[in-house]
Amino acid sequence: MSLSSAHRFDPSVLAPYGWDDHWAAEFAPYAERGLVPGRVLRVDRGRCDLVTPEGTVHADTEYVVPRDPMKVICTGDWAAVDPDDRDPRYVQAYLPRRTAFVRSTSSKRSEGQILAANVDHAVIAVSLAAELDLGRIERFLALAWESGAQPVVVLTKADLVTDPVTLSYLVRDAETSAPGVQVLPVSAHDGDGTDVLRAVVAGGTSVLLGQSGAGKSTLANALLGADLMDVQAVRDVDGKGRHTTTTRNLFALSGGGVLIDTPGLRGVGLYDAGTGVGQVFSEIQALAENCRFQDCAHTVEPGCAVLAALADGELHQRRLDSYRKLLRENERLAARTDARLRAEMRQMWKRRETAGRAALEAKRGRQR
Numbered sequence: 001m002s003l004s005s006a007h008r009f010d011p012s013v014l015a016p017y018g019w020d021d022h023w024a025a026e027f028a029p030y031a032e033r034g035l036v037p038g039r040v041l042r043v044d045r046g047r048c049d050l051v052t053p054e055g056t057v058h059a060d061t062e063y064v065v066p067r068d069p070m071k072v073i074c075t076g077d078w079a080a081v082d083p084d085d086r087d088p089r090y091v092q093a094y095l096p097r098r099t100a101f102v103r104s105t106s107s108k109r110s111e112g113q114i115l116a117a118n119v120d121h122a123v124i125a126v127s128l129a130a131e132l133d134l135g136r137i138e139r140f141l142a143l144a145w146e147s148g149a150q151p152v153v154v155l156t157k158a159d160l161v162t163d164p165v166t167l168s169y170l171v172r173d174a175e176t177s178a179p180g181v182q183v184l185p186v187s188a189h190d191g192d193g194t195d196v197l198r199a200v201v202a203g204g205t206s207v208l209l210g211q212s213g214a215g216k217s218t219l220a221n222a223l224l225g226a227d228l229m230d231v232q233a234v235r236d237v238d239g240k241g242r243h244t245t246t247t248r249n250l251f252a253l254s255g256g257g258v259l260i261d262t263p264g265l266r267g268v269g270l271y272d273a274g275t276g277v278g279q280v281f282s283e284i285q286a287l288a289e290n291c292r293f294q295d296c297a298h299t300v301e302p303g304c305a306v307l308a309a310l311a312d313g314e315l316h317q318r319r320l321d322s323y324r325k326l327l328r329e330n331e332r333l334a335a336r337t338d339a340r341l342r343a344e345m346r347q348m349w350k351r352r353e354t355a356g357r358a359a360l361e362a363k364r365g366r367q368r
């Protein structure tokens with residue numbers, strides 16, 4: 001790192017926004033070039049707002065908005081920005097993403113649209129005010145797993161279920177639909193469970209998913225805590241010294257962690273979530289390994305372990321139906337999806353895996 005960039009850049013300022021050793025290492029070559037690191041708060045019409053060691057910076061995104069919608073810079077990205085002696089300031093590059101939330105667009109070509117980058121936790125809000133819709137939980141879970149984020153299911157408005165036995169049954173039902181996923185009953189109204197949720201999201205970047213009315217805004221306010229009024233609007237200075245007020249889509253939480261809350265992300269649809277669907281129904285996939293035929297469709301085949309589990313009540317028909325429905329839906333989407341985009345997604349996960357493995361090896365090496 002050159003002297004000038006070393007004195008300019010105090011990384012502790014970015015820590016509340018998720019800056020860590022990983023990002024510092026990724027950013028090192030840009031620091032050499034005297035560029036400034038920043039996390040994207042929002043993107044809007046050729047410009048974006050970033051939080052940087054110099055405060056909130058407004059920068060031009062011309063260099064990081066290619067034709068490929070998956071490569072467009074988005075909220076949550078870590079970027080390298082021109083130093084403040086340039087006018088206008090450009091985002092020169094963004095760092096390789098750890099995870100990405102992608103939405104299937106309604107266009108015929110079914111391209112993915114990137115909604116949020118570098119998300120660690122997907123908080124799936126499901127209201128207890130109505131009958132628990134397990135299929136909906138499974139759909140959001142598939143999306144979350146596919147993005148690379150760890151899902152957590154929050155059963156909101158828990159105060160409306162006054163009987164503790166009923167509540168425990170509802171939690172258990174949700175858990176059955178969400179293997180490997182924490183299920184938290186939370187009441188924003190009386191505060192029950194919010195501390196647990198706060199602890200879950202403290203260690204990384206989170207997004208809120210769920211149907212309209214599920215209680216996402218209320219949860220967001222609870223997580224934002226006393227800082228809400230401060231974070232809703234950012235006063236930032238554009239290149240010409242004018243002050244503008246804008247809404248941001250990324251917040252540092254008072255109890256630690258970061259929340260990304262973009263309007264488009266809240267009700268997203270599946271996008272090539274084949275792997276994600278498998279993870280949601282991991283127990284069915286495990287059963288399928290014991291089917292006599294490798295390509296068993298679990299319908300009429302002899303020696304089918306899935307049908308056997310169904311027959312002895314170990315697996316519920318609803319769960320199998322939901323699995324098939326999501327698989328079908330995803331196949332339809334995948335068939336429409338541009339193969340190149342999917343290859344890029346796969347490559348991104350592979351990079352992530354390799355990086356993860358390298359980190360693990362390094363850790364083992366240190367322990368030795």
Ligand code: GDP
Binds near residue numbers: 157218
């Ligand atoms: P969003 O559309 O997902 O953002 O949902 P909102 O946060 O706007 O909440 C929808 C409705 O549910 C509002 O009327 C809230 O007051 C209500 N609500 C949210 N959280 C709770 C809760 O913990 N308990 C109860 N009883 N109602 C809640």
Ligand code: ZN
Binds near residue numbers: 296
């Ligand atoms: Zn089978």
